[in-house]
Amino acid sequence: MNKQEFLEKLKEGLAGLPQPDVDERVSFYGEMIDDKVEDGLSEQEAISEIGTVESVISGVLSDIPLGALVKKKIKTKRKLYAWEIVLIILGAPVWLPLLIAAAAVIFSLYVSLWAVIVSLWAASFAVGITGVALIVPAAIHFSKQNILSAVAVIGMAICAVGVSLFMIFGCAMASKGVLLLTKKVTVGIKKMLVRKEKSDEKVD
Numbered sequence: 001m002n003k004q005e006f007l008e009k010l011k012e013g014l015a016g017l018p019q020p021d022v023d024e025r026v027s028f029y030g031e032m033i034d035d036k037v038e039d040g041l042s043e044q045e046a047i048s049e050i051g052t053v054e055s056v057i058s059g060v061l062s063d064i065p066l067g068a069l070v071k072k073k074i075k076t077k078r079k080l081y082a083w084e085i086v087l088i089i090l091g092a093p094v095w096l097p098l099l100i101a102a103a104a105v106i107f108s109l110y111v112s113l114w115a116v117i118v119s120l121w122a123a124s125f126a127v128g129i130t131g132v133a134l135i136v137p138a139a140i141h142f143s144k145q146n147i148l149s150a151v152a153v154i155g156m157a158i159c160a161v162g163v164s165l166f167m168i169f170g171c172a173m174a175s176k177g178v179l180l181l182t183k184k185v186t187v188g189i190k191k192m193l194v195r196k197e198k199s200d201e202k203v204d
Contacts, residue, residue, distance in 0.1 A: 021064075
């Protein structure tokens with residue numbers, strides 16, 4: 001893929017955004033390719049270093065607030081007819097509660113997911129603190145020369161700390177996964193809005 005093809009696909013992928021934003025991004029990546037070519041790379045090598053068009057589009061959309069895209073989307077490009085306004089008002093008792101219910105379900109599922117992760121974090125720290133706290137009874141057993149009991153308590157302490165570290169690692173991975181999932185879902189929604197906007201513009 002050469003520079004022209006890359007920029008054309010990028011422009012097409014961002015076509016649903018405001019034209020100034022599209023022009024700015026296309027110009028930015030065009031200059032980036034030119035700079036890399038001046039450093040001795042071919043256009044193909046320069047584009048390979050930048051990444052695929054899809055990854056660039058995802059990066060661009062991730063920087064744009066979702067609210068801005070939704071706000072742009074809900075703006076009508078023409079005045080609504082009286083009958084359209086009447087239908088919207090009459091249908092509000094049906095579509096508005098359904099919309100609110102759907103949003104509430106999605107939000108509750110997302111909050112529940114984070115609640116589970118927070119609980120796991122709390123449990124992992126609790127197990128770790130328990131392991132550290134076991135040093136006190138171990139020391140007491142040693143002071144009373146109960147060697148076997150002291151060794152057993154120390155063994156439990158080491159196991160608790162080990163389990164805690166393992167749980168912390170798992171919690172970190174789970175948190176990272178949820179954040180990545182959130183980002184992908186958000187970018188996916190933005191792509192849908194942009195593509196829908198682009199298709200609406202073609203129809204117009």
